[in-house]
Amino acid sequence: MNLWAGVLGIALARRFSDPGLGKPPRLHSLPIDIQSSYSFVALLTNMSTKLQWGLIGTGGIARTFARGLRESQTGELAAIGSRSKETALEFAKDFPARCHGSYEALLADPQVQAVHISTPHMAHAKWAIRAAEAGKHILCEKPLAMNEEEALAVIEAARHNKVFLMEAFMYRCHPQTAKLLECIASQPIGEIKLIRATFSFSFPYDPQCRLLNAELGGGGILDVGCYCTSMSRLIAGAATGKPFLNPLEVKGSGHIGVTGVDEYAIASLKFSNGILAQIAAGVQLDLENNVRIVGSEGSLLIPDPWAINRGKAGFSKILLFKSHIPEEIVIETDRGLYALEADHVAEQIALGRTQSPAVPWDDTLGNMQTLDRWRAEVGEKLT
Numbered sequence: 001m002n003l004w005a006g007v008l009g010i011a012l013a014r015r016f017s018d019p020g021l022g023k024p025p026r027l028h029s030l031p032i033d034i035q036s037s038y039s040f041v042a043l044l045t046n047m048s049t050k051l052q053w054g055l056i057g058t059g060g061i062a063r064t065f066a067r068g069l070r071e072s073q074t075g076e077l078a079a080i081g082s083r084s085k086e087t088a089l090e091f092a093k094d095f096p097a098r099c100h101g102s103y104e105a106l107l108a109d110p111q112v113q114a115v116h117i118s119t120p121h122m123a124h125a126k127w128a129i130r131a132a133e134a135g136k137h138i139l140c141e142k143p144l145a146m147n148e149e150e151a152l153a154v155i156e157a158a159r160h161n162k163v164f165l166m167e168a169f170m171y172r173c174h175p176q177t178a179k180l181l182e183c184i185a186s187q188p189i190g191e192i193k194l195i196r197a198t199f200s201f202s203f204p205y206d207p208q209c210r211l212l213n214a215e216l217g218g219g220g221i222l223d224v225g226c227y228c229t230s231m232s233r234l235i236a237g238a239a240t241g242k243p244f245l246n247p248l249e250v251k252g253s254g255h256i257g258v259t260g261v262d263e264y265a266i267a268s269l270k271f272s273n274g275i276l277a278q279i280a281a282g283v284q285l286d287l288e289n290n291v292r293i294v295g296s297e298g299s300l301l302i303p304d305p306w307a308i309n310r311g312k313a314g315f316s317k318i319l320l321f322k323s324h325i326p327e328e329i330v331i332e333t334d335r336g337l338y339a340l341e342a343d344h345v346a347e348q349i350a351l352g353r354t355q356s357p358a359v360p361w362d363d364t365l366g367n368m369q370t371l372d373r374w375r376a377e378v379g380e381k382l383t
Helices: 003-017 034-045 060-071 085-092 103-107 121-133 148-161 175-186 220-238 337-350 361-378
Strands: 051-056 075-081 098-100 114-117 137-140 165-167 192-200 249-256 262-270 276-282 291-295 298-302 314-321 327-333
Touching (some): 060 085, 060 337, 075 103, 075 337, 121 137, 175 314, 220 276, 249 361
Parallel strands (some): 114 137, 137 165, 192 276
Antiparallel strands (some): 192 291, 249 262, 262 276, 291 298
16 A cells, blocks of 8 residues: 555544644644654554655765664665665665666656755755656755755755655754753743854865865855754744744854865854854864753753764753753653654655645755855855
8 A cells, every 4th residue: 555645644634633643733833743743653654655765875874864764664765876886786785775876767766755865065956956856755965055046946846846855954853852942932041042052073184075075065064054053043933933033143254274165163143032143063173062052041951962862762851950950851762863854754745745844945045044144254155
């Protein structure tokens, strides 16, 4: 039985009628109700056919996503696409699936329903547009494109071809983020004043690697700074009951290396509700990667905001500081981060949506615009 033909009617009926599941999230609502998704995913699990995924790219993140699919309750790896058949076959030793020696061949595979795109950044837009034209649903790694103009083209392709498209900010699909938004709504720290978000690491220096190669879309801002802008905009919006908020001002500085990309950078964001954000990102500098939200009556600390619990099932926590002794808010998941992301995508597709309430298209465009402004402040060429 085909998953989408069999599940949509019963899923919609239960999701709208069962008061225990609550209302489905609207596209302009705060990110997805994770607990409701768990119940919804249970329906998908009982179907005889899972969402058939194809991979465009065979690098490290493709392996991470493929491992997540092993835990997924709604999807499975069907095909691997690489620029060479040999690379695809090598990947398939660890993750068995049909192998294609080109991305075009994968997109022509009639059994592939959704694709995960993890090419170098400069190719994200190209292959997302090609996937949309081939009628495939799309989960594209961040950033969706190299700049706002490219991102608009990708979104228009998805809209025109009526396929699902989501930028793969996996942390948005984790219950920890849902719990954080609950905390912000209940105002345990009073009025939010300041956000500090950091994502930076020191990668062994190689001017040809994707992280430092300008032609491949390298640089810390595009690679991991996008998380900091995404989280800051999410929190600033949630503080006023909105799904996100774009900054009025973006001031930045950074170190441009010999390859022409930012090796590490900082920025200050100012929002219309008075909230300030201090963010830092890099690929050649180790920093403490966390998020702190400072309010008028205390603060929240997210020690592990990005690849939560190393992407595995288990426990994570948010620390609430109202005094010198923090209160721990513990979150438990039965699946890893990338399985949760895959299951979230399957839910949205089954509901007939083309965009996700966790990362709606306007949010992606606002984040891309903020990245463009940050990179311009640093003096990086926008391509």
